[in-house]
Amino acid sequence: MTYDVEAVRACFPSLSSGTAHFDGPGGSQVPAVVADAVRDVMTSSISNRGTVTAAERVADDVVVGARRAMADLLAADPAGIVFGRSATQLTYEFARTLAKTWRPGDEVVVSRLDHDANIRPWVQVAAQVGAEVRWAGFDRATGELTPDDVAAVLSPRTRLVAVTGASNLIGTRPPLAEIARAVHERGALFFVDGVHLTAHHAVDVTAFGADFFACSPYKFFGPHCGVLAADPDLLATLDPDKLLPSSAAVPERFELGTLPYELLAGTTAAVDFIAGIAPGGGDRRTRLVASWDAVGGHEDRLRGVVEAGLRELPGVTVWSRAGSRTPTLLATFADRDPVEAYRYLAELDVNAPASSFYALEASRWLGLGDAGGLRVGLAPYSTDAEVDRLLTGLRRFLKS
CATH class of the missing domain: 3.40.640.10 (Type I PLP-dependent aspartate aminotransferase-like (Major domain))
Structure with missing residues (x-):
């Protein structure tokens, strides 16, 4: 099926603000029906x-x-x-x-x-x-x-x-x-x-x-x-x-x-x-599984775009490398504090926070201390245009 991200986005009043939300791992946006x-x-x-x-x-x-x-x-x-x-x-x-x-x-x-x-x-x-x-x-x-x-x-x-x-x-x-x-x-x-x-x-x-x-x-x-x-x-x-x-x-x-x-x-x-994201019939459990399959295809495709874009940026390390993973990426920069990137992107209405996000043991285990890195979290309402804004913003940040 073709994933209709614009139809999904139309259900979320907050997205009309124009902000690109890559902060879903900390809490998603909310559809009007909720x-x-x-x-x-x-x-x-x-x-x-x-x-x-x-x-x-x-x-x-x-x-x-x-x-x-x-x-x-x-x-x-x-x-x-x-x-x-x-x-x-x-x-x-x-x-x-x-x-x-x-x-x-x-x-x-x-x-x-x-x-x-x-x-x-x-x-x-x-x-x-x-x-x-x-x-x-x-x-x-x-x-x-x-x-x-x-x-x-x-x-x-x-x-x-x-x-x-x-x-x-x-x-x-x-x-x-x-x-x-x-x-x-x-x-x-x-x-x-x-x-x-x-x-x-x-x-x-x-x-x-x-x-x-x-x-x-x-x-x-x-x-x-x-x-x-x-x-x-x-x-x-x-x-x-x-x-x-x-x-x-x-x-x-x-x-x-x-x-x-x-x-x-x-x-x-x-x-x-969630059960209504993907078209189709069946009981609610059947529709939920179908919707998550559709969401997964959309998010994984966008994740590939983000990963490819980050690989092209100088001095960027991506710590999300497992074979099976969610569309959640943690990045650090060779010569820049991730918090600086977080603040720079915020000025562009791109929300991608920097922290260890209460995963202190994981951050320390990776050698990142309590600081963690910049986290990019994709969601069912994320778009290619927003990913482009994110990558363009990081490119400009690293040149600033």
């Missing part, structure tokens, strides 16, 4: 969830609908969809809950490739219970994190392994299913940070072998909240801290306080928007 869904719920007759009044039923329908939408997006069970304030908050909550059963000498494995949200919660709870932390490194030259890298630090004492679905810094997509097999052979649990991955590719938590999969709707056109998917039978074995009168049912036992109904409505709208 904002409308948030507004409609906030201005509707609604109350806490229940079945007696019409207002209670509205709230319940919103929650049930959002669980089903996220289950379709992740190929998960709606009964195992947990909502929270953010993926970071949910990871902390599950780290504290899982660590209740850990003992001194138990081990948890984290990777140097990950965002700190899938490192620090595990490191901190391990220290609190006397568990050991083992680190899986990745290949600095290729950016690859392999099953062997993870297997090398597993042991009979491993209780949990935390790995990213895709690096938010350099885009690397580790082979999750192969890593999961090694993890499960040791009898450990596998926690996947899917925040960056879910914004670019079809996700199947069962095929990935993820016992827990966390993501953030605001990365894929939705509002600011967090989602975690797991097998409801596994969730039923966990005992989180909660208020005495709050529900002990799964997944409600993990959701602290009243859910943000308007954000859940926006999340459903975002999933439905």
